[in-house]
Amino acid sequence: MTVLDRQAPPLSPPPPPSPATAAAPTGLRAWARDLALGARFAVSGGREGWTRTALTALGVGLGVALLLAATAVPRILDARDARSLALGIPSASSQSAADGGADTFIWADAATEFRGDPVSGRLLRPEGADAPPPPGVTKIPGPGEMVVSPALRDLLASSEGELLAQRLDDRIVGTIGDPGLVDPGDLRYYAGSSTLNAETGGIRSSGYGREASGTPFNPLLVVLVILMCVVLLVPVGIFIATAVRFGGERRDRRLAALRLVGADARTVRRIAAGEALFGTVAGLAVGAALFLMARQLVGHIRLWGFSAFPSDVVPEPGPALLIVLAVPLAAVLVTQTALSSVAIEPLGVVRDTRPRRRRLWWRLLLPLIGIGILATTARVDEATRYVGQFPIAAGAACVLIGLAGLLPWLVEAVVSRLRGGPVPWQLATRRLQLSSGTAARAVSGITVAVAGAIALQMMFGVMQKDFLQLTGQDTDRADFYVSAEYGDSALAERMIQDFRDTKGVSKVIGTVETYVVATGAPTEQGWQPTTSLTVGTCATLRDIAELPSCRDGDTFVAHLDSRAAKQVGAAGVKAQNSRTDEAAVPGRKIDLTGSYGEGNGEPVLWTLPGSARTVTAFPDPMGDVHDGILVTPGALGSAGLPGATAMVSIKVDQRVPDAAEYVRGTAADIDPTLRVRALKNLERDKQYASVQSGLQVGGTLTMMLIAASMLVSQIEQLRERRRLLSILVAFGTRRATLAWSVLWQTALPVVLGTALAIAGGLVLGTFMLGIIGKSAGDWWVFAPYAAVGASVILLVTLASLPPLWRMMRPEGLRTE
Template identity: 50%
Template sequence: MSLRQWWRDLAMGVRFAFAGGREGWVRALLTAVGVGLGVALLLLTTALPSALAVRHDREDARTDITFSDKVIPKAADTLLVAATGTTFRDLSVRGRELEPEGPKAPLPPGVGAFPAAGEMVVSPALKKLLESGDGRLLRDRLPERIVGTIGESGLIGSHELAYYRGAEGLAAQGVNGGRIERIDRFGNPNPTTERTDPVMLLLILVVFVVLLMPVAVFITAAVRFGGERRDRRLAALRLVGSDGRSTRRIAAGEALAGAVLGLVLGTGFFLIGREVAGSVEVFGMSVFPSYLNPSPALALLVGLAVPAAAVMVTLFALRGVVIEPLGVVRTAKPARRRLWWRLLLPLAGLAMLYPMVGQGRDEGDFNQYLVTGGVILLLVGVTALLPWIVEAVVARLGAGGLSWQLAVRRLQLSSGTAARMVNGIAVAVAGAIALQMLFAGVEGDYTKNTGYDVSRAQMQVSVPDGKTLAATARQLSATKGVEKVYAFDEGYVADGPGDEARWSRVTVADCASLREIAALPSCREGDSFVLQGGGDDGEEGALTAEPGRTLYFETATSDGSENTKPVAWTLPKDVKQARSLVDPTGYKRGGLLITPSALSSTVAPGVRGQIYLRLDDSLPDAREYVRNTAARINPLEEPMEWVSFERSDRYDSIRTGLFVGAACVLALIGASLLVSQLEQLRERKKLLSALVAFGTRRRTLSLSVLWQTAIPITLGLLLASVVGLTLGAVLLRMTDTTVRVDWSSVLSMTGVAAAVVIVVTVLSLPPLLRLMRPDGLRTE
């Protein structure tokens, strides 16, 4: 067969799609919409690496606080930068104070001119928040006049909250390389590439495969829309002299036309989605539309793969169909599907993953080709097994109500069509269950217990230099939403002034606060205590066991530099014994407890105030009132909010990406199912009209349509659960993690999938009711 003949047959199929009357272009449009939705999601996925890279580059380009020990001398091109970021209702606000030291001081990216003291430039999202009623409490913290906005080049996302405000006298507060820095340019001076954890790489790889597989399944299902009507048109072609092979190539050309039109629609959907993406924030992440630029190579791959897949899928679908001049031999009972080769796909997938079982993170990276191939084969196994399972089950279904019998008979005649409708959702659920098991299994490796007792305190505030513990504690205790304040001055003492000295902890507080961290025999102002049962008892106990001995505090020098000098202090002779208790930070302290009057003023600079706050949880904005008070006390010190557990930022980012991708895939699932359902109803228009004309109740027909969806969906979800649990168990064994089934995740994923199907079914009822009219039998 010549290439020219192939081209002629394909071209004829394209003409039939667009010039074959209403049936032809309606089918082409339905195919294009289904393919277009998949293409749009594929393009968005191929654009994600670009978006993440741009966000990283923008973050690097504006880096200013580098925690460097090197101090740059003041010059005409230097700038003082202070980190003043804050948090507002779980939203992170990036903040900087700027003080140019010369006319050539570098401007931050996205900023046209330095704001003066009392002025600030803000991101568009922060400006909108500050001008709204919801931002009233944040406005109290950022009262400066807004004189401009930060441009896109200075932000990592369209919804990022950020500001730069003018400052004066930063140098007097000390250039310390962590809170205030002097820089001569913005940007990360030492970009580093850290080795990624093998388990993290496995998570990323599996996330991408699991999210893209349902898209590929939906695209292959979309190119087969309108199969029954198409086959009748193909029979007419055989009647006028076309042979079987040419007829199949013409059918492939028709599918090719829908796929190419789907590429056009998909590009349009992608451009619309890209603009929409710039106006939304999902799980705390946002991007600018310009970030979402697909890689040209990946976009070209999508553009070539989708039409090629349309042709191949159509030829594959027609391989067992006998197209004759007087009809299509598909209405007869089809040959039973074979099971053996369908089982080979998941078994081959397991065989590819098996060599990596037990590897964990200690034996290098996982083989990405084996991982990708194994997961794909397991998920493709779902699409291969589901038609066999649906056929085998519906063949054994029988007695029931009229609606049940109508649904079962329809499924027995076209079980393949029913399976194709739910293949995508089954693949999505199987992949999601496996990923949820993997995430739940390895979460402990990326989550640590902070030890904080959040029932006793929820926030911590450091007392700034130049402020007293008592005055700061009074301000915070008077703050709305604060129920109790535990205030401590904390420091360390040594048994000598040299580098070889041994150290012990010192805590200074009133008796009420000291009772929160130790069991005291009695306490009144002027008392001192040696703690037993906390810290390193051997070292600290030996250091403080001799009343009257001389100890040394480290205090800062008067010039504000980082140098320190030891100041002698005598341990009181009447020091008492106390038993250490677990303090609000989850730690048993050792060393000394001292009431304020027992500490001489000469060593007072050797301790630093820490205040722990218990809040009124019934007041939603209690934390915001505390942050406002803390900002008035010291704008360069952000209060710390306590949490019971902390998770790795990278782990959280991957999990966020999974949720964002899953949301997009679920939207695609719903839209594609709806299109597929409408296409099925359109093909059965005359049949439904005939049943209504013979007196069948509409309620009966509506229930039959519901059963036709519910039966294959139930079977698909059961199969997805089995495959998902198997894949999840294998992935956990690969990471050398104990296999545990997260049943709540399994049930939630199957529940979400079932909810999507119910919504699609409800949305398809109005078109169904319109089709169930006797006048649908009219023809021209």
């Protein structure tokens, strides 16, 4: 028998498979098991585990709260518009309002301003028992009474509102309810009157509320709003992704222990995803709680003149649901992506050895894709009917997110070449050389925010020329312009005298102006010749026309010259001079009521003296040109001017504090319906101003989030190094040395991130300007934003010093 023929002894049967091996789940069941195990790790592990989870939840919660606030913006704006329209009063809301009746009232605008804040006000006089009160008011206040908004009531009761209280001296008998306010900070009042009528500027109406104007939004501003939304929201997403990776080094060591007991690489990645998922879900709860808390406080906070009622701060259901689903999914994806380049083995983490250098080529793809999208986007101008929102948003987002991806490579490439220096510098650079990714992620949000702010400012700087127009007002000659819808020489004289006696006023120019009709033969078109008639003292008339000489009783006929062409055009100058020649004929009778031949009562006739001299008119401080007939008070005698308008230009001494408030106070004493306007050289478009205000509010909230999130991230980094810091202190390292090392460790990525933000912001701004057909006007717009970014980092570093001192105590040597 050969060996081959020998029968082999029977083999012992294999051991039966263990129940765990036989029932090992796969597919979705494996994911569910490992995610649940990761969630258990997130809540276990003692104080370390809870601290890590709490920091993750706080970081994610801050971002989620701001995202929920962003989804509530459309409803806030709609509610504000609806409230504003409900408070408007049409001039004639019904047929009965035209004739007066039991349900009508007379009203007049009595708005004012106090230290830059607008104060809305109306005078009301009911004409019948059924006259409706304004929204939020139970009844129309009587003469000498007024109802005020809560914000105005508090301001009048404070020491800061003393001057305004003197101006609004009626007795407060009630408070306006929420339905009658635009927002909680609305400064508004309604005052009763017993003398208000149509002859003194009053308007008859029978109800409240007006329809929306429906003015289309400027296409150029649509592009700006799209970029603004991307710039404000992308840093939020980056911070959420950064918060998900808190505690990454300790997590990797724990996952290595799991590999040692038999878990494979896929399992530990799913467990890590479960741990991140739990922290993110907790972050959703924290974010919702922070949002609800902020929602209750929003009515007590006024940011850049903006506030809102808590009932209006309601997230849109669709975007809110997207946040709830997308944030946890993003946490899982971020964790899986972060671990794809890390080899977690049973005996440790490969990342603890010399790391592999980051590659540049794939990090350039995303910003290049974004630039390509923006470069091929259709051009937008004011005649564009449809603006492609998705290409603009996608292109800008790709560029900004690409900058966040480039920053870790840039930091690693620079710090790897640093050698020598003081001890704090060496500690900082060595730490960055070993693990620069965490530090780069911590400042990636501020990098993206600064880059976006630079691009936005480039667009604002170029576009403001299209939304700012010259008013023609001369602020060197006057600071304020006061007018009444009615007036005569007596009112003008009172205005001139009262304003001259006002504290801080240095010069007053007052006139009375009306349109008059010349009697006699009509024009070729069948109309009676008309012109304007302006009454003023010789000093006043010299300020609006070139007079050879003047004394009380003189009369002049004023023509426009070439300087008036800016206001009315060359053709307008010729037409107005021709109209003046037809009406202002010396010796001709003039109807001062302006209604000759129209059957509106007996005319008030006055003869234009034959001694009237022809002079040249030039613009007044408001930019208006007073052509036609110019007369001094003595020339009219006792003749009245029905339907005239009294106007006063005022120059104040800017060195006198609250000079503007004294002027408005005097105007209110004369008549609350007087319009007081501050003269300015430039006037800003309302749509442009609203976008700019929205950017200020959103930018402030985003920068607050950036500062808070960076502080949380900085504390997390210090917590990861607590044991190392305690060991260095135990071996005699000075605490100041470690503090400086932390500062340098933060400053290096900030400097590099700021440089990257400047380059990326200028590139993004250039391509965004190309979409609207503009070119960059100022290449140094980045300077203030770079300074703001550096200031935020400095403040965060200073705020992290107290936790740093605590972490350097000997207790940090303890371990669990």
